Amino acid sequence: MIKFNHVYKIFERDIKALDDITFTVEKGELVFLTGPSGAGKSTIFNLLYRDEHPDMGTILVENTDIAHLNASKVPFYRRKIGFVFQDFKLLFDRSIFDNIALPLVITGSPKEYIKRTVDMAIKNIGLEGRESLNPWHLSGGEKQKVALARALVLNPPLLMADEPTGNLDEESAWNIMETFVNLNKNGITVLIASHNKEMIKRVGRRVIRLEKGRIVSDALV
Ligand SMILES: Nc1ncnc2c1ncn2[C@@H]1O[C@H](COP(=O)(O)OP(=O)(O)OP(=O)(O)O)[C@@H](O)[C@H]1O
Ligand SMILES: [Mg+2]
Incomplete structure (x- = not known):
């Protein structure tokens, strides 16, 4: 469903937010992205949501090369993605x-x-x-x-959540995680960025760990 192939994202002053990222997420997986602040987790989401472009490499989502997607097709593409933003972005x-x-x-x-x-x-x-x-x-x-x-x-077939349990107490955090697991059981592919080690362990799925824009491990917990 998602294929990052040697993706680089470099911001001004030579900050390599993503430094040669390659990974694949199959349809129906639930995957955590973890790693310290600044590791590049949100950058991966922003690229997938087509808010940012990679400087090098390709990103395929359901076989569409999204880096080269015509701007007019972006709104249609985004309908395939449910995105829960780090700060919710509700309209007040x-x-x-x-x-x-x-x-x-x-x-x-x-x-x-x-x-x-x-x-x-x-x-x-x-x-x-x-x-x-x-x-x-x-x-x-x-x-x-x-x-x-x-x-x-x-x-949407794909759900992305950036730090969904960031400011929640343990019980609410677990409720949200259970909701993600249940949605995944019903077939939706789920990608979650999280610092919450205990929660990640409790869910027990695949974890991609990033550090300074590189993948340092990719394993089941
Ligand atoms: N729009 C931008 N302009 C300049 N630098 C940026 C921009 N977005 C991200 N960065 C830099 O890229 C790096 C990766 O940032 P990113 O937001 O992806 O980290 P993160 O893993 O999501 O961190 P956190 O856990 O704090 O949310 C950081 O050094 C950040 O300062
Ligand atoms: Mg982030």
């Missing part, structure tokens, strides 16, 4: 309902379908009755759930 000028509905509105889904789908998503994350509130009022764990619901609303 609209309700919880409208945050989750956004990808459906952008892609032109019919109103009744949007209502039905978003109502169900809100029920699934236990926020019934609060859908018209501004997400500002939610706790960190609840914001995370809204971000995840929005990421999943188009049923």
